[in-house]
Amino acid sequence: xxxxxxxxxxxxxxxxxxxxxxxxxxxxxxxxxxxxxxxxxxxxxxxxxxxxxxxxxxxxxxxxxxxxxxxxxxxxxxxxxxxxxxxxxxxxxxxxxxxxxxxxxxxxxxxxxxxxxxxxxxxxxxxxxxxxxxxxxxxxxxxxxxxxxxxxxxxxxxxxxxxxxxxxxxxxxxxxxxxxxxxxxxxxxxxxxxxxxxxxxxxxxxxxxxxxxxxxxxxxxxxxxxxxxxxxxxxxxxxxxxxxxxxxxxxxxxxxxxxxxxxxxxxxxxxxxxxxxxxxxxxxxxxxxxxxxxxxxxxxxxxxxxxxxxxxxxxxxxxxxxxxxxxxxxxxxxxxxxxxxxxxxxxxxxxxxxxxxxxxxxxxxxxxxxxxxxxxxxxx
Numbered sequence: 173x174x175x176x177x178x179x180x181x182x183x184x185x186x187x188x189x190x191x192x193x194x195x196x197x198x199x200x201x202x203x204x205x206x207x208x209x210x211x212x213x214x215x216x217x218x219x220x221x222x223x224x225x226x227x228x229x230x231x232x233x234x235x236x237x238x239x240x241x242x243x244x245x246x247x248x249x250x251x252x253x254x255x256x257x258x259x260x261x262x263x264x265x266x267x268x269x270x271x272x273x274x275x276x277x278x279x280x281x282x283x284x285x286x287x288x289x290x291x292x293x294x295x296x297x298x299x300x301x302x303x304x305x306x307x308x309x310x311x312x313x314x315x316x317x318x319x320x321x322x323x324x325x326x327x328x329x330x331x332x333x334x335x336x337x338x339x340x341x342x343x344x345x346x347x348x349x350x351x352x353x354x355x356x357x358x359x360x361x362x363x364x365x366x367x368x369x370x371x372x373x374x375x376x377x378x379x380x381x382x383x384x385x386x387x388x389x390x391x392x393x394x395x396x397x398x399x400x401x402x403x404x405x406x407x408x409x410x411x412x413x414x415x416x417x418x419x420x421x422x423x424x425x426x427x428x429x430x431x432x433x434x435x436x437x438x439x440x441x442x443x444x445x446x447x448x449x450x451x452x453x454x455x456x457x458x459x460x461x462x463x464x465x466x467x468x469x470x471x472x473x474x475x476x477x478x479x480x481x482x483x484x485x486x487x488x489x490x491x492x493x494x495x496x497x498x499x500x501x502x503x504x505x506x507x508x509x510x511x512x513x514x515x516x517x518x519x520x521x522x523x524x525x526x527x528x529x530x531x532x533x534x535x536x537x538x539x540x541x542x543x544x545x546x547x548x549x550x551x552x
Contacts, residue, residue, distance in 0.1 A: 176200035179294050184212040185227040197283045209233030216248050223294055228257040243272040252293045356385045408446050410479050411438040417453035424461050436479035442486055442550055448527040455524050456490050463494035486550040493542035
C-alpha cells in the first residue's frame with residue numbers, strides 16, 4: 173500500500189496495544205515494529221530507518237540498553253531516537269538524552285503530539301543530512317583550493333629559482349662563447365694554412381676537434397638564446413608555434429608516415445617567449461620521431477595534439493602511440509637533481525620542463541596503453 177510519506181520508522185514496544193495505537197496514528201508513514209530489543213537490532217541491520225520510536229520499559233533488554241547499542245554502531249548512530257515512556261521523572265529523561273536520544277514522548281499517546289514530534293525530528297534529520305553532505309563537499313572544495321594554492325606557491329618559488337639560474341647561465345654562455353669563437357677561428361685558420369699539407373689533411377684528430385668545437389659553439393648559442401632574460405614575452409598563437417615545429421620535422425614525419433591530429437581551439441594564444449613554446453613542441457615531436465624509429469612494430473603512427481582554454485588556464489595535451497617509452501625513467505629524468513650523470517641525457521628535452529615551469533606551468537607525464545601522454549597546463 174502506498175504511503176503518504178516515504179520515511180521509514182522503526183517502532184519498538186513490547187505492548188501490542190501500544191503498537192496498535194502508535195501504528196494507527198502513524199498510518200501515513202512506513203512503520204516496521206519490533207516487540208523486543210533483539211528484534212529491533214536485527215531489523216536495524218537489514219533496513220535503513222529514518223527515525224526510531226523506542227519504548228523504555230521492556231523485558232530482557234530495556235530501551236536504554238537498546239539505545240546504547242544503536243549509538244555505538246557506526247551504521248545506526250545517526251538515526252534519531254525518540255523514547256516512549258510512562259515515566260516523566262527528570263532523571264529518566266536526562267538519562268535518555270545522555271544516551272543520545274533526541275526527544276521523549278510520554279504514554280498514553282496524543283495523536284497530534286506524536287505526529288508533530290515525528291514530523292519535526294524527521295525534518296531535522298533531513299536538514300542535518302543535507303548539512304553534512306554540504307559540509308563534506310565544502311571540505312573537499314577547500315582541500316582542493318588549498319592544494320591549488322600550494323601548487324601555485326611551488327610554481328612561484330620554482331619560477332624564482334629558474335629566473336636566477338637563467339641569469340647565471342646567460343652570463344656564463346656569453347663568457348664562454350667568446351673564447352670558443354676564437355678557438356674555432358684559430359682552428360679554421362690552421363685548416364686554411366695547412367690545406368696543402370697532405371699529412372695534415374689526413375689527420376682525423378684535427379677534423380674531429382673542429383667538429384666538436386663547432387658543436388660547443390652551437391650549444392653556447394642555444395644557452396644564450398634560451399636563457400636570455402631580455403627577451404620579451406608576447407601573445408603567441410599555439411597553433412602557429414606548433415606549425416613552426418612541425419615544419420622543422422616535416423621530412424622525417426613524412427618518411428615515417430606519421431599522422432598528426434590537431435584538435436581543440438586553434439585560436440588560443442599564450443603570453444610566452446615564442447622560441448620557448450616552439451622549443452617545447454619541437455622536442456616533444458623529436459622525441460616521438462626517435463621512439464617511432466625504434467618501435468618497428470608500430471604501423472599506424474599517430475601523434476594527437478589538443479588545445480583547450482578552461483577556467484583561465486590553457487591546457488595542451490600531446491600523445492603518441494609509439495609504445496616505446498619507459499614512463500618511470502622519463503619522470504626520474506625530469507625529477508633528478510643529477511641529470512648529467514645519465515649517458516643519454518638530453519638537455520633540449522630537459523629544457524621542455526624548464527620552459528614550462530619558467531612560465532608558471534605544470535607538466536604531467538603518464539604512460540598510456542599505446543604510448544605516452546604529456547599534459548601541460550599554463551595558468552594565465
